[in-house]
Amino acid sequence: xxxxxxxxxxxxxxxxxxxxxxxxxxACGIVGSYVVVKRIGYLAGGVAHTVLGGMGIAYxxxxxxxxxxxxxxxxxxxxxxxxxxxxxxxxxxIIGALWAVGMAIGILxxxxxxxYNVDLMSYLFGNILMVPRDDLLLMAGLDGVIIALVWTFRxxxxxxxxxxxxxxxxxVPTEVFYLGLLLMVALTVVILIQVVGLVLVIAxxxxxxxxxxxxxxxxxxxxxxxxxxxxxxxxxxxxxxxEPDLPAGATIILLAGAVYLFSAAGRGLxxxxxxxxxxxxxxxxxx
Amino acid sequence: xxxxxELKNVSFAYDIGPxxxxxxxxxxxxxxxxGLVGPNGGGKSTLLKLVLGLLKPSSGEVRVAGGTAQxxxxxxxxxxxxxxxxxxxxxxxxxxxxxxxxGTTRLMGGYGVADREVAHRAMGETEVLDLRQRPxxxxxxxxxxxxxxxxxxxxxxxxxxxxxxxxNIDMRAETDxxxxxxxxxxxxxxxxxxxxxxxxxxxxTRVACLNRTLLCHQPAPIGPDVIERxxxxxxxxxxxxxxxETEAKS
Numbered sequence: 001x002x003x004x005x006x007x008x009x010x011x012x013x014x015x016x017x018x019x020x021x022x023x024x025x026x027a028c029g030i031v032g033s034y035v036v037v038k039r040i041g042y043l044a045g046g047v048a049h050t051v052l053g054g055m056g057i058a059y060x061x062x063x064x065x066x067x068x069x070x071x072x073x074x075x076x077x078x079x080x081x082x083x084x085x086x087x088x089x090x091x092x093x094i095i096g097a098l099w100a101v102g103m104a105i106g107i108l109x110x111x112x113x114x115x116y117n118v119d120l121m122s123y124l125f126g127n128i129l130m131v132p133r134d135d136l137l138l139m140a141g142l143d144g145v146i147i148a149l150v151w152t153f154r155x156x157x158x159x160x161x162x163x164x165x166x167x168x169x170x171x172v173p174t175e176v177f178y179l180g181l182l183l184m185v186a187l188t189v190v191i192l193i194q195v196v197g198l199v200l201v202i203a204x205x206x207x208x209x210x211x212x213x214x215x216x217x218x219x220x221x222x223x224x225x226x227x228x229x230x231x232x233x234x235x236x237x238x239x240x241x242x243e244p245d246l247p248a249g250a251t252i253i254l255l256a257g258a259v260y261l262f263s264a265a266g267r268g269l270x271x272x273x274x275x276x277x278x279x280x281x282x283x284x285x286x287x
Numbered sequence: 288x289x290x291x292x293e294l295k296n297v298s299f300a301y302d303i304g305p306x307x308x309x310x311x312x313x314x315x316x317x318x319x320x321x322g323l324v325g326p327n328g329g330g331k332s333t334l335l336k337l338v339l340g341l342l343k344p345s346s347g348e349v350r351v352a353g354g355t356a357q358x359x360x361x362x363x364x365x366x367x368x369x370x371x372x373x374x375x376x377x378x379x380x381x382x383x384x385x386x387x388x389x390g391t392t393r394l395m396g397g398y399g400v401a402d403r404e405v406a407h408r409a410m411g412e413t414e415v416l417d418l419r420q421r422p423x424x425x426x427x428x429x430x431x432x433x434x435x436x437x438x439x440x441x442x443x444x445x446x447x448x449x450x451x452x453x454x455n456i457d458m459r460a461e462t463d464x465x466x467x468x469x470x471x472x473x474x475x476x477x478x479x480x481x482x483x484x485x486x487x488x489x490x491x492t493r494v495a496c497l498n499r500t501l502l503c504h505q506p507a508p509i510g511p512d513v514i515e516r517x518x519x520x521x522x523x524x525x526x527x528x529x530x531x532e533t534e535a536k537s
Contacts (some may be wrong), residue, residue, distance in 0.1 A: 037376055162376055169339055169365055170442070171390035195441045204436050216377045216421045 004242040013129055014238070017248070020131040021234025023139040024061035024195040024204070025258060027188040028145055029227025032209035033219060034181055036160045041206050043080055046095040047182065048189045048201040050076035050102030055111035055123055067121060069193055076102065082184040085175055126197030126249035128238065135194055142187045149184060150223075157181065158219055195234065196249035207256040208233065209265050233259070289353040290314040291446050297347035299333055299529050307333040311347070311501045320472045322491035323480045329498040331480045332368065335450055336498055338478075339365060340464065361390055365443030366435045368451040368480070380434050381419040387441025401440055407441035413467060429460030436467070447471060449479045465490045487500040 008014045035044050054072015055065045076098070083094045122130060131139075150157060158179045159167035159270045162265065186207075192201045208229040216222035238253030292315040298308040308330045315321050336342040337349050339453050340356035351359035364387070388402040388411070398406075410416040413433040418426065425432065432452060439447060450466070453461040468477055471491050481487045488494060496502040 037373065039373070154396075155386075155389060155392070155398070157390055158378070158382070162378060162383070162386065163367075165341070165367065166365070166386065166438070167389060168341070169360055169363070170387070171360060182440070213377060218375050218379060218382065222377050 004239040007242065014242075016131055016133065016136060017128045017238055018235060019136055020128050020139065020195055021238060021252075023136065023143055024191050025227050025230025025234055026143045027139075027191045028205050029144055029208060029212075029225075030150055030223045030231050031181075031184045032187040032205045033212065033223045033226055034157065034161055036206055036209040036213055037219065037222075038181070038187075040182075041202060042092070043084060043095060043182065044185045044189070044205055045202045046080050046099045047076045047186050048084070048205075049099045050080070050192070051186075051189060052106030052124075052198055053102040053104075053109075054106075054257060056106030056113075059116070059153075060109040060113045066138065066190065066193075067158065070187075070190050072102075073190050074183060077186035078179060081179040085178065090186060111190055116278055121225040122197070124197050124199055125247065126193065126195050128195045128234070128248045128252075131194045133175050139191045139194065142191050146184050146187060149180065153177065154220075173219055196252060199207075200249055200253045203253045203256060204230065204233075207253075207260045211256075211260050214267050227261075229256075264284070290350075291317045291319070291352060292478065293348075293350040294334075294337070295348040295350070297337060297344045297349060299330075299337060299345050306345075306499065308337075308344075308497075309500050311497070313477060313495060313501055315476060317476055318472070320468070320477045320490065320492045321479070322484075322487040322494045323478060323497060324482065324484045324487070324494060325497035325502075327482070331497055332450060334497060335448055335478075336366075338448065339363065340410065350411075358474040359446075361442070362445040364439030364447045364475075366432075366439045366449045366452055368454060378423050379419065380410070380415055380421050380423060380426070381406060383423055383434055384415075384419075384437045384441050387438040389527040391443070394462060405443060406437075406441045409437040410434075412440060412471075413480060421522060429456040429464070430457055432460070433467075436464070440471070444475060446476045446478070449477070451480055451482070453481070453483075461486070 001031045004014075008018070035041055051069050051072045054068040054070075054075070056064045056068075057072075079097060080095055081234045083098070084091050088096055156167070156172050156177050157180075159170070159172055160174050160181065164174050164178075167177075188205060189198075189201050192204055196204050208226040211229055212225035216225050230239020234252050237255045238248055240246070240255070241248045241251035292313070294311050294313045297308060299308040299375065311330075311334065325331050333342065337344055338351060338356055340349075340351075340360055349356045352362055362449065373476060379382045382456070384406045385398050385402060388398060388405065392398055392402045407416065407419075410419055413436045415430060415433045415437055418430060418434075423431065432455075436449075436452070439449075447468075452468075453464055456464070468479065471477065479487065479491065482492065
């Protein structure tokens with residue numbers, strides 16, 4: 001650990017990695033909270049994996065993969081949102097198909113790109129240690145967009161997540177905000193690709209928010225808690241993986257997963273044994 | 288004066304299956320307290336969705352406050368049968384009630400002072416003001432129903448539409464909540480869906496019986512002949528103290 005701290009002060013790349021972790025945690029704390037309370041983890045997974053298609057095409061055309069990822073993510077969010085709104089009955093199947101087709105397109109285009117680029121592995125599994133300075137700026141910009149959207153329309157997003165039918169009756173264009181939610185998921189996926197890669201995006205998107213949901217009493221508190229947890233996980237994961245030279249993304253996810261399991265188990269035990277009095281309180285009998 | 292709600296020869300069928308409603312004509316006058324009863328699958332919820340403008344009739348016409356159902360949405364306070372929310376959703380009672388201000392409050396940012404005043408008044412009326420900081424997930428069934436009524440009242444409605452408001456609560460809470468509706472009826476039109484004809488006939492000014500078609504709409508109480516037609520089978524009347532309740536036996 002001291003070696004990590006020494007290195008942190010000595011090396012700009014570690015400071016940048018830490019900054020990337022913080023920027024990613026902000027997005028996944030806010031958007032992940034919506035994903036968890038709205039229960040759209042599967043949709044988010046569909047968006048994330050469809051992104052590989054866009055990155056593959058960008059690679060093939062010799063363009064920036066992160067630009068390709070951004071376009072593909074926004075497109076995937078709109079398509080998956082449209083599918084989810086129009087074909088609710090077959091939503092699972094269609095999203096599963098898009099998920100696989102997106103990845104297949106990506107793999108196909110990459111195989112046709114002259115000279116297999118090792119860089120692509122870092123997009124599949126992330127490499128927080130190699131986030132370029134420009135990408136940090138992009139991540140900060142996307143964070144800014146997400147925060148501005150959520151701040152401005154927090155009432156509507158809450159209403160759409162909590163009770164869509166009631167929101168519609170109150171004149172809220174629920175489909176617009178639902179698609180907006182998925183577009184923010186798409187932006188978050190692009191941010192997270194840098195840190196943990198495509199394959200592990202869903203974990204960092206949902207685990208901090210899921211832990212926070214066990215304690216938070218409001219959506220705002222949940223977002224704040226999830227953001228702080230995300231910062232703790234990325235920071236600690238970075239430190240833990242540094243000396244043994246473990247893959248940072250995987251270490252971060254394992255840490256988050258372990259804390260989630262402990263938290264869920266601890267809460268389960270508390271409710272079973274410690275919380276009995278509260279559950280038996282009068283007035284809660286017909287809950 | 289125009290009726291609060293008017294259905295003219297309305298029919299409706301979902302994509303799959305037989306028609307849910309056929310040739311329903313019904314006018315609810317301003318200030319009425321209408322009980323809508325009928326068996327499960329009889330089209331009660333479908334009728335409400337038509338009035339709320341969530342569904343469009345296959346034929347016929349739905350008018351609310353003289354305009355289309357969609358245009359009149361803002362005048363309606365609605366309380367759904369099953370609250371659709373996830374039980375452990377991180378939201379307080381006050382935040383839930385404030386959602387009733389959507390469509391009236393400003394588009395961007397948070398709620399205004401006026402919105403909070405309306406929400407507080409609504410919570411006061413339904414006696415949940417003391418619970419306003421509590422997470423919704425920690426409340427009892429009866430308390431949640433009162434919060435959802437407060438949310439409907441926060442819309443400052445002229446018409447209150449309640450779909451099985453007492454489906455998940457015990458008898459005493461049911462009586463309390465209908466006493467509240469009776470009070471609210473002094474200033475707004477109320478339509479309440481129920482399967483418990485005997486119970487609601489003590490409160491409502493008129494009962495409409497719906498089983499795909501409108502079988503009757505007359506002042507309470509309802510005779511056994513109508514109930515037999517409604518449920519399509521003989522029914523057994525069970526006297527309950529001063530009120531005479533009727534139950535369908537299946």
